[in-house]
Amino acid sequence: MTLAARCVGFRTCIFSLLTITTLFAYGVLPAEAATRTGHPSFLQSMEAAALGAVSPSTTPQGSGSGQVMTPLDANSSGHDDIVALTRPTIVRVLVHFVGTTTVPAFKVNLEKLSWSVGATSGSQTMQIPYELYETGTGFVVNPNGYILTDAHVVSPAELQKVIAGAALLKVMASVEAGMTAKENAYLNRIHTQAQYEQLGIDGVAFILDHISMPNASKVVVLSPGKTIHATSTGAIASSALLTQIQNSNSNAVKAQVASLMQSGISATIVSVNNNFLNDEKDVALLHVPETNLPALTIGSSRAVQTGDPIYVFGYPANADFGGLNDEPVFTSGVIDAQKPSTLNTFNYLETDAKVSPGSSGSPVINANGNAIGMLTLGISNASGGDSFSLATPISLASAVLADHSIATSTPGSYAAHVRAGIALKNAQHCKAAITEFQAAESKNNVFGDSSKYLDPYITACNALIASGRSLDTPWDYVRNWVFNQDSFFWVLLVIGVLAVTAASSTLLFLVRRNKSEEQTIDVLKSELGHLEQIGAATSAGIAQTVSHPAATAAASPHDPALDLLTGYIRNARAADQTDEVIRAALATAGWKSEEIEAGFLALGR
Structure with a gap:
């Protein structure tokens, strides 16, 4: 891999004209620098430390091993809600760095362990051209075109380090070439290896302080899965072009990438932290001239707990940078731990989610579909253990959004x-x-x-x-x-209805019976009063009636005695008196037995 392709985190250096060979061609490195083995031990320490300063200890997940993430089924049960909420907000960011940087002449004092600006026989002011294409992932956070990604996707900071390290190696090669054995022995004696290592690191920092580079010359956001027209040739191309892009100086490949850049949606860098290599706040804010975009909801990283499930949507290239996917890949994992940053200003979110190069800037999404972090680094275990990924907490991005008054939640979103x-x-x-x-x-x-x-x-x-x-x-x-009721419910319902019907019928019968009895009692009371009146009349006049039946009969075409007798019997029966009781009462009143029987016969017994 070229120095220029030593990309921190998950961004992918898909095409670079700044290779070690290019540095050789522009005189930054002598041709023998990559192969010499006999230079003094203190120079070895310095160069190793300098290369360590420009080559990150963290590596892209799967780089050099052929390992790539295994995607989840985005339509599987339990994931479709997360996918629906997040997928339309995920974008691919394509970046082009091109220009020339000036590296001033500088020199090193090996006795005083210091660096200074000044020309020497081995160090002259250099004009170094560079060109680099990179890709990363971003996500829309506001419908009006605001997109978050990692600073290292659009910042030239790493490229500057590469150039600084190469310039330092050139100076050290010149120093070595002019050094005598006596000087070598002396310098090895007066300083320790650790001091020379620090001198190499300080040298890179010194050079960085004296060179500058602008941010990416062009940043575009690609429309995944859509046909892209290459305006230069009129040919139809798409993101599939990137399957043929390798680290190469090929003009044909360069033209293909350039066509993609022309066809993407131009983005403006609103904010980028070019100091992310020191403070580790790896956040950049972009803007595209689009409105009414789907936007991902920003959550909170404060409530994140170890063991929480998370999801990642990113645009990875394959492990050897041989191509890019048209669609973002969806993976899942859990939060393994929270680890403090170097300056202890925030905690990284460590996850076991499998993530590949190209996913820098991907949102880390919680089970509610909210962004809680941004992927920034992949850590490969040199001993062969599991690799893991680090994400900056979303609170860093929220602070950037607040600084620019960017709302992250809008009605009707x-x-x-x-x-x-x-x-x-x-x-x-x-x-x-x-x-x-x-x-x-x-x-x-x-x-x-x-x-x-x-x-x-x-x-x-x-x-x-x-x-x-x-x-x-x-x-x-x-x-x-x-x-939605089952058969058992309906059985219980029928039983209940029958029980209620039976109970209701019984209650109705009892009510009616009670009412009938009340009516009967009222009738009996009425008849009893009537009988009492009859009884009184009978007691007062029955003897007279019995004594003068002929006179009574002569006064009426009917037999009044018989009418009186049958009326009494009828009323007495209505009062539930038995015939025996009625006969006894009439006999007591003075009626003869044949008259009594005549009364019963008149009523038909």
């Missing part, structure tokens, strides 16, 4: 519609859910067609509506409740 739609669908309010999903799909889909991820929800809702299981009206609730 893509995320708000999707969350509302999912909640309504889960509650089976499908007509309202479809309205929310369609509102989400109406957002700007320049970075990914959201309908691909939302249409399955709409299809599922339409199926519920067609089956009558959607709960959109009060009647739907009743119908759905009825249809």
Whole structure:
């Protein structure tokens, strides 16, 4: 791998014209620098330390080993909600560095262990041209085109370190060439190896203080999965072009990458921390001239706990930088630990999620679909153990957004519609859910067609509506409740209805019977009063009636005595008196037995 391709973290140096060979060609390194083995031990220490300063101890996940991330099924159960919320917000960032940097002449004092500006026979002011293409991942955080990514994706800081290290090696090669054996022995005696190592590190820092480079010359955001027209030739190209891009000086490859740059959406660097190699706050903010974009919800990294599940969406290249995927890859893992930064100003989020080069700037997403971190580094275990990834907490990015007054949550946003739609669908309010999903799909889909991820929800809702299981009206609730009861419920219901019916019938019978008895009692009371009156009349006049039946009979065509007798018998019977009691009462009143029997005969017994 070239010095220029020693990319910190997960960004991918997909094409570089700044190779060691290029540095040789411009006189930065003597041709023998890469192969000499006999130079003094103190110079070996200095050069090793200098190279260590420009070559990160962290390496891209899978680089050099052929290891690539294993994607999850983005449509599998349990992941589809996260995918629907996040996928349309993920973008690929393509960066082009090109220009010339000036490295002033400088020299080293090996006795005083110091560096200074000044020309020597081996060090002259150098004009070094450079050109570098890189790719990373970003995510939209505001509908008005604001995108977060890692600073090292768009910052020239690492490229400056590469140039500084190469310039230092040139100076040290010149020093070695002019050194005598006596001087070598003397210098090895007066200073320790550790002091010379520090001198090498200080040399890189010294050179960095005296050179400067602008930020990326051009930053674009690609439209994944969409046809890209190369304006220079009129040919149709796409991100698939990158499958042929290798670290090469090929003009043909350069032209292909350039066509992609021309076809992407130009982005402006709003903010980038070019000091990220020191303070480790690896955050940059970009802006594209687009509106109404789906935006990822910014969460909080304060509540993150070890063991929390996380998801990662990123645009990796393959392990040997041989190509780029058209679609972001979706992986998952857990938070293994939180580790302090070098300056102890924040805690990195360590995760076991498998991530490949090209994923720098990818959001780390929690189970609620909120961004809680940004991928920045991959740590490879030299002993063969598991590798892991580090993410900066989202609080660093939130501070940058706050500094630029960028809102991260807006009414009617893509995320708000999707969350509302999912909640309504889960509650089976499908007509309202479809309205929310369609509102989400109406957002700007320049970075990914959201309908691909939302249409399955709409299809599922339409199926519920067609089956009558959607709960959109009060009647739907009743119908759905009825249809969802099992046979055991209906057996219990029938038994209950029968029991209630039986109880109601019994109660009605008892009420009616009670009412009938009350009516009977009222009749009896009335008849009893009437009988009492008859009895009184009978007691007062029965003897007279009995004594003068002929006179009574002569006064009427009917037999009044018989009428009186039958009337008494009828009323007495109505009062539930037995015939024997009636006969005894009449006999006591003075009626003859044949008259009494005549009365009963008149009533037909």
